Structures are given as C-alpha cells and as structure tokens.
Amino acid sequence: MNYKNLTPQENEYFAENELIQIIPNFKEDQFQFISGTFGPFRPAKPVTVPLWLAIYLKSRNKCSIQLPKWLDYSCLLTIKSIEKEIVAEFSPDLPYYYYEIATLLFNNCSDEFSGVGQQSSNLQKLKSVIEDIYEVRKEKLLKSIRSVKAEDTPIMNLSSIGAVELNQVRPAFSSAYSILYQMQNLMEQNADETQVV
Amino acid sequence: MNYSEDGGSPLQNDYGHQSSNTGGKAANKGGQNGNQKKNQFMTPADYLSREQDIYGGDLNGLEDMIDNSQDEERQIDSLNADHASSFFSQSFKNQLNQNQILTGFNMSDCTQNLQIKQLQQLLHNEKSSPELLPYQTILIDKVTKLINNQEQQLQAPVRDTDDRFFFNIHKMELERVKYMLKSYLRTRILKIERQVVYIIEKDLASLLSDPEMQYAWTLYENKKNYFQVAMFNKIPTTLNPFEKDQLEERMITVPNSSEFVFARFLKSHDVFHFTKDIEAKIDKDNIYFLPYSWIKESLQVGEAELV
Known part of the structure; x- marks a missing residue:
C-alpha cells in the first residue's frame, strides 16, 4: 500500500470538511463539535456548516442547501472559457476540492439545482460543464508538467490546480522526476570529477 | 454517508491494527509471548485510550473539568501548539476569506477549531513527504484530549428521538475527527516500518513519539533476530553487517x-x-x-x- 497517494475517497473526506451554507427548517442550539461550533439553528436563517453535515441534514429533509457562488452555469462557462484562453495558469475562481464538492452536491441534493425559471436539465448542463473544465485542466496540467526541465530549473508553478487533477499525475510524475533529477545530479558530479582529473 | 452506525471511518482499513499484528508476528518469532508484546509498544488505538485510562478512576471530577476547560481547550482563534502556529492561524484566516469570496457565503456565524485544521495540514504533509516529519506532541495530545472529552460527554443515555438525531450527528463528527487522527498515526507507522533501519541507525528518535520509538525498536530487534536465525547463523560472523559497530552506508535505505x-x-x-x-x-x-x-x-x- 502506498501511503503517498490519496485515494478519491480520502479526497472526498477532505472535501466534506469544507464549509457550505444551509437554510435549516428546525430549531436547535449550537452544535459543539470538536472541530468548531456551528449554529444556532433557526428556521429560515442561513447557517454555515461543514458539507458532510449539510448532506446528512439534507438526507433527513431537515434543511435546504445554498449552492456556492461558483457552482452556477454562467459562472462555470466563464471559467471554462478563461481556462481555454490562458495556457500557463489555472483559474483561481474554483476551490481546491471543486470537483469533489460538485459531485457530492450533484449526487445528494439534485433537487436544489432546478430553481425557479430554470430548465429541468440544469443539473445535466452543470455536470457536463464541470466535466469539461476537468478535462481542459487535466490536459493543461499534463502539458505544463511535461515541460518541467529536471536538469535546468525543476520547478513549476501550477497556480490553483485542483485536488482531482493532482491526484491523477502525482504517482507517476513524482517518482519519474525524482529519478530524472537524481540522474542529473549524478551526471553533474561525474562532470566535476572529470574536470578535476 | 452514515458513518455513525458502524462507528468506523470512511475508509475501513485500520492499518494501525494491521501493523500491530505484523509486529506481533515478529515478536513471536523472536521468542517473546503475546503479553509481553502488549506492554512493549502501543498501537495507535492504545495511544488513543491511554489518556482515558489516566482519568478512568475519577469520572465525576472529570466532567466538572470538561465544563470548565471546554472553551479553553477548543481555542477557537488563538493557538499555541507550536512556533509555526501563529503564522498558521494567520494563513488560515486568509484561506477563510478566500473561501468566502469563492462561495459567496458569509461564514462569520461559525467558529472553527484551528487544531483540527492543523491536523489536516499535518496529515497532508506527512502523506506527501518522503521523510518522516517530527511528531507534533503538543497538538496530538490536545486533539486526543478533545476526543476523549467529547467521548465522555456522549456517554449519557439519550431517549428522546429528536435528541437521538442530534446525538448521532455529534457522534458522526467525533468519528470523523478520530479517523483523521488515526490516519495520521497510521501514515507514520507505515513510514516508520519502511525506514526502520534508517531511523535506528541514524538515531532519529527526536522525530518519533515514545510509543513510536518503542515500536521501531521492537521491529528493529525482531528483524535482526530473524535475520540471525534465518541466515547469519549459517555464515561466518565477519559477513554479518549487524555485528559491526555501524551498518555500512549502502545497506541503509535513505529516504x-x-x-x-x-x-x-x-x-x-x-x-x-x-x-x-x-x-x-x-x-x-x-x-x-x-x-x-x-x-x-x-x-x-x-x-x-x-x-
């Protein structure tokens, strides 16, 4: 078992720790958690809670979830076009766990996506645009990480890349570049030694 | 989604126990019996229950203590876990601001415990770094204490259905934090197992907690014994690298x-x-x-x- 790589499930766990806003329909005092205090809960008053709690309450019909600002069709379309335009960087308008958060929300509160005046296919449109962004960013990441020169300046700014993209390239590229870098160092050492001789 | 029912973590593999088993096998090979093994090193689970044992005798007094110390322990906005923490809390605030801009939510109505955020950061660091990082004694002890306090509070019986619902939520949260702590300890155990010769030979005890060091020593001794029995008894002593004062550099796997x-x-x-x-x-x-x-x-x- 490789401890280095995070599984998609682990990433989902971390994504569930991110905060989101809900509108509860019950009355309860503050939740005194180890990880913080949330609440008090009053009907129709927005409250910030971790995503896992929001999903749990939602599954019991105790609240409705407020979608984050970036999870919006027109907003995501803009991000997508920006992603296609800029080659070297990644749009900072998406959170690190954007893919996981979006998937969790799609799967657990699909009814929140069909708002007033929206077409019923809103959810499908959102899903496909998230997939598109993911594909575009994946291609860009592969391209830029391939251009890292282990022998010259082995550093690459990936700006605000997401967890899901990183997870794909981490195992292969991390070890491959380590070997390249070591070989480079060895070659330099050899070159130095021959110069001395 | 419901983690509370089985009391488990999102990922069921409990490596802490696995590794303790491998240690146990090795201990038996070395001719020690199971009881001794238990005293010699602690599994992460033992470590979790350690503090409970200390307070075990005096539950009433403990409850009073929890009430008084709860807010103090949580340390919502200030944190003195280690030297990096003031910087950490600053950078965390920045992250929170960034998060508010991204999501469009006003998150001022909740307070988060920075210690848990820091534990998450520690876990990520530990998972990705090739070397073993220093064990964060103060932080881990504090988190362990918080977990034990919460566990004590959740022991009261609940009858009301409505209360039961909120009780379960608290339990879920407790299990999530416990999972994170166990995951951190498991990652370290896995790393220690891989780098055990390096840790012992280079004397890196300062990076390990006491139970971890005990574990590393036992593992090292048992490995040595096993090599002795399986191979070195049959070849001349001069060829046995463990007989020398120090292992040769090339025999130690360096991270x-x-x-x-x-x-x-x-x-x-x-x-x-x-x-x-x-x-x-x-x-x-x-x-x-x-x-x-x-x-x-x-x-x-x-x-x-x-x-």
Missing part, C-alpha cells in the same frame, strides 16, 4: 529527499532562493511542483504545506 512533491506556499516571496543558482518568484496560495529538499525549510516553519 529520497530530492523526490518531487506538490506544495502550496502560504506566503509570497519576491525572490525565493532555492539553491545558490536558482531563484524564483513565489506567489501566495499557489501550488508548485518541485523537489522536496527545496521546500523542506519552508515546511518546517509552516510557510508551506504539501498537497
């Missing part, structure tokens, strides 16, 4: 410190000197792909985190 990692800088630098020839401009909150040895110092002072 590869030039391994490439993904790291997020929490502080901007106009010019950051990685080596004497190479410098670069570092932007805050950006993720970089670079050799671990370059970021090691920033990592130690908490100005960067691995992802």
